[in-house]
Amino acid sequence: MQSIGPDVLDKRADKRKVIHVAVAVILGEDGRILLARRPENKHMGGLWEFPGGKVESGEDVQTALNRELHEELDIQVSTFMPLIKVRHDYSDKSVLLDTWVVGGITGEPKGNEGQLIQWVEKQSLVRYQFPEANKVILRALQLPDRYMITGYFNDEETLFKKVSSALSAGVRLIQFRAHWLDESEYLKLARRLSKRVQTQGGTLIIKGRLSLLMEPWCHGLHLTSHQLGLAVTPERRHADQLLVASCHDEKQIKYSEVMTVDFITVSPVKPTQSHPGAKPLGMDQAAKLTETATVPVFWLGGMSLDDIKGARRLGAQGVAAIHEFWGC
Structure with missing residues (x-):
């Protein structure tokens, strides 16, 4: 067992600005979840993620989700259930992932930005590689209420x-x-x-x-x-x-x-x-x-x-x- 020093406990004392990011766990009528694969030329390229993006100033999260989903996937959603909010500190920035399970899809999903998309069974999510910050989201999806x-x-x-x-x-x-x-x-x-x-x-x-x-x-x-x-x-x-x-x-x-x-x-x-x-x-x-x-x-x-x-x-x-x- 590895001992943890007081310096680790103070890791979140950093007062850097936190970027508010809306994240959508898109649930299909058959229970599968829609994932997107980040293009190779982007930060953390090749990893899979739940679609979403930055919440603009004065914008509520549900509006931000539909804006991002329209831009990225050419869809809109009508049902929203909060899943988890989690802060993650990268070496160069901090993000608050405001994650919602969404459904009631209008439109046929497609990768508007050239990204690969794929419908995945919930139990199969563990087979995909995600950014480190997404691991808590995956755990929340696996846990009951x-x-x-x-x-x-x-x-x-x-x-x-x-x-x-x-x-x-x-x-x-x-x-x-x-x-x-x-x-x-x-x-x-x-x-x-x-x-x-x-x-x-x-x-x-x-x-x-x-x-x-x-x-x-x-x-x-x-x-x-x-x-x-x-x-x-x-x-x-x-x-x-x-x-x-x-x-x-x-x-x-x-x-x-x-x-x-x-x-x-x-x-x-x-x-x-x-x-x-x-x-x-x-x-x-x-x-x-x-x-x-x-x-x-x-x-x-x-x-x-x-x-x-x-x-x-x-x-x-x-x-x-x-x-x-x-x-x-």
Whole structure:
């Protein structure tokens, strides 16, 4: 594990002007996504990208997207769903990628600037080479909008039954939380539960020490805010493992990013039964913290399915919850 010095944590102290870029993930009626390949004679030529361009002064993002899509692809779109905002610092400039999933296409896409375009299945996006800044967009596209955290259970049968029911209902991302168990009992259950979740098409995230990432059965690890103080880059056994972190303030968000997490939870957004003494952030503060992150953010604490749309509109990936998914 590589230690990270304080200089890395201050990497975003740079006050250079940030270029606001509107990015369109164009979704076809068949679920495929339209990519464009940058011409070889341009900056980062030969790489694939999601179409878009700079937002002009006084222009809203949706107008900018349609202007750019008309210029680049000779199309217009009518539906807009925010995906993620992410800042990326290159050696010569900083960009804020304001990314939206768009649809309702009018016109037949074509490369007006001589660029190659191609419709791609979402699961095949990993085969294409993108600019570094696009990698967070790809992760956001792969993540669902709900993250279930397991609640209290008396026995293994109840645990497996509730998790299986959630998977059957469409939940695909689950954190196994059982702080009342000792470590050996917890990990014994986690191994079996991980296999069950994977069989039903989901991913199980566990809690515990960083070295668990080296276990072949571990498909994801959720770090506590206290573990973020370790300031190390954890080694992973395989590339598709997910590393997640709990964050409550901007400092923790920065620590999580230097630890190369795939996404974070920000909490508590609202009052919550599991942590009744914790002061809630409120929607406005949660949105401000989300804007500082460079990875997808799930809002946690008193969240319900009804909050997904509002959280997405304010920049979050979706919501995480215990009671909403687990029941009591």
